[in-house]
Amino acid sequence: MIQRIGERMAELAKRWVPDPFVLALLLTIVALLLALLFGKDGFGLFDSLGAWGGRIIDGEVTPDERGFWKFLTFAMQMCLVLVTGHALATTKPVSKALFKLASIPKSTAQAASLTAFVAIVAAFINWGLGLIVGAILAREIGKSAKARNIPIHYPLIAAAGYVGLMVWHGGFSGTAPFMMTQEKDVAAVLGAERAASVQPVGLDQTVLSPLNLTVAALLIVVVPLLFRALSPSVDKTVGIEIAYIAESKKDEEQFDSGFIQTLERTPLLTIIVCAMGFAYLYVYLSRISLWKIDINAINMFFLFLGLMLHGGPAAYVAAVGDAAKGAAGIILQFPFYAGIQAILEHSGLIKSTSLWIAENSSAQTLPLFTFFSAAIVNFFVPSGGGQWGIQGPVVVDSAVQLGAPIGSSIMALAYGDQLTNMLQPFWALPLLSITGLKAKDIIGYTALVMLLSLPLFALSLYFVR
Numbered sequence: 001m002i003q004r005i006g007e008r009m010a011e012l013a014k015r016w017v018p019d020p021f022v023l024a025l026l027l028t029i030v031a032l033l034l035a036l037l038f039g040k041d042g043f044g045l046f047d048s049l050g051a052w053g054g055r056i057i058d059g060e061v062t063p064d065e066r067g068f069w070k071f072l073t074f075a076m077q078m079c080l081v082l083v084t085g086h087a088l089a090t091t092k093p094v095s096k097a098l099f100k101l102a103s104i105p106k107s108t109a110q111a112a113s114l115t116a117f118v119a120i121v122a123a124f125i126n127w128g129l130g131l132i133v134g135a136i137l138a139r140e141i142g143k144s145a146k147a148r149n150i151p152i153h154y155p156l157i158a159a160a161g162y163v164g165l166m167v168w169h170g171g172f173s174g175t176a177p178f179m180m181t182q183e184k185d186v187a188a189v190l191g192a193e194r195a196a197s198v199q200p201v202g203l204d205q206t207v208l209s210p211l212n213l214t215v216a217a218l219l220i221v222v223v224p225l226l227f228r229a230l231s232p233s234v235d236k237t238v239g240i241e242i243a244y245i246a247e248s249k250k251d252e253e254q255f256d257s258g259f260i261q262t263l264e265r266t267p268l269l270t271i272i273v274c275a276m277g278f279a280y281l282y283v284y285l286s287r288i289s290l291w292k293i294d295i296n297a298i299n300m301f302f303l304f305l306g307l308m309l310h311g312g313p314a315a316y317v318a319a320v321g322d323a324a325k326g327a328a329g330i331i332l333q334f335p336f337y338a339g340i341q342a343i344l345e346h347s348g349l350i351k352s353t354s355l356w357i358a359e360n361s362s363a364q365t366l367p368l369f370t371f372f373s374a375a376i377v378n379f380f381v382p383s384g385g386g387q388w389g390i391q392g393p394v395v396v397d398s399a400v401q402l403g404a405p406i407g408s409s410i411m412a413l414a415y416g417d418q419l420t421n422m423l424q425p426f427w428a429l430p431l432l433s434i435t436g437l438k439a440k441d442i443i444g445y446t447a448l449v450m451l452l453s454l455p456l457f458a459l460s461l462y463f464v465r
Contacts, residue, residue, distance in 0.1 A: 023425065027379065040347060040348035067339055069338065077385075083128070083327060085127070087316060088129055088306040091309035102141045105141055108157065112227035112231050114224070116226075118134065119160065121220065124171035127168030134160070135431040137161060138154075159442035162428050162446055170216055175383075180406075180410060205406070205407030206411055209411070230449075265311075265312040265315075270307050270312065274307055278304060325433060326429065328429070340381060358401070367409055368461055374415070375419050377416075391413055396410075423446070423447050425439035
């Protein structure tokens with residue numbers, strides 16, 4: 001039954017799911033119309049355009065680069081998450097492990113469940129690593145199956161490689177949990193006055209809480225089983241060609257033996273610089289609680305780890321160059337989603353919706369309402385940091401007023417954000433580039449997994465504390 005539903009949803013996705021950039025443009029127009037129809041009194045077309053483009057807020061020109069350019073810093077952080085994760089995934093130790101894993105599956109069911117498991121575990125560590133590892137593993141399985149003449153359903157396996165994005169926000173690169181670990185973060189969310197009465201929320205209350213560990217454990221078990229159930233029977237996959245597998249092959253470069261070329265290839269420089277980087281991180285972590293580590297420290301760790309494993313500087317530069325291609329979607333689309341966020345924020349739509357939820361919730365139901373509202377907002381703002389900037393203050397303030405656990409409320413927002421990634425194809429762009437597929441090839445399957453996993457999140461939020 002699940003298999004038939006999956007096939008039907010895949011057919012619908014191929015017919016109706018647009019390119020991710022087209023979706024960003026459509027959502028921009030939808031956000032503008034919503035603001036004009038349901039925004040606060042007096043918020044008209046020119047107000048919407050001013051908020052969208054930035055610098056013109058409430059009719060006044062401001063030096064604050066909000067609107068279209070608000071996510072520049074955050075976009076760079078996300079590019080680094082992706083690029084450092086990709087570069088790490090292409091190091092010899094990781095590539096060798098992925099190659100060995102790719103030779104194990106003998107059917108679509110085995111391949112899809114294995115890919116989903118690996119993608120989830122890797123994404124819990126780092127979302128960029130999980131996305132790229134899942135994509136590369138799916139591609140290598142496709143190559144291995146073709147070489148061994150094993151019929152498989154390649155799009156389903158690629159969809160399994162994307163499923164790590166349904167886990168990432170509860171992992172060690174999750175934006176919302178890491179943006180409440182320090183006093184300055186709480187002040188940024190609540191304001192200096194209210195922040196004085198609220199303690200920072202450590203990772204032991206969010207990422208490493210019983211709630212999140214329960215959810216992560218359930219996802220690691222349930223999602224691979226769902227992909228196994230979605231796998232077509234063998235007779236239906238016979239004769240289906242594997243989709244085009246994108247892989248860049250490069251000729252071995254001929255290096256001269258000069259001094260400059262030796263510097264580019266020698267591991268000595270990387271050893272010294274990596275030692276500096278890891279020493280700094282050791283000093284930094286010794287000065288703060290481990291529960292308060294931020295996204296910049298995570299990026300720094302993965303950058304130096306990848307550099308060290310690649311050996312010489314030239315090898316790492318080449319790996320980052322390949323990885324940067326996958327960041328094209330972030331660079332192009334983040335300004336549009338920043339503009340969408342600005343329209344919804346300044347029109348009062350998101351705040352009024354969030355306040356309504358807070359006013360009609362109890363300490364027990366607030367996480368559930370937050371979860372569902374965050375799932376909807378993610379369509380318009382597919383950025384964990386951007387979404388936290390909009391909903392975070394209301395979520396935390398509501399939790400304080402209702403006496404609900406702040407950590408659980410933060411994770412509720414994180415779960416809603418990551419859940420609808422399975423229907424919002426923005427973050428699939430790097431995976432699609434690596435696997436050679438289109439968004440419509442995988443979204444039908446990921447959408448069904450999203451729907452089947454929804455009760456897991458909802459029940460955990462309601463019963464686990």
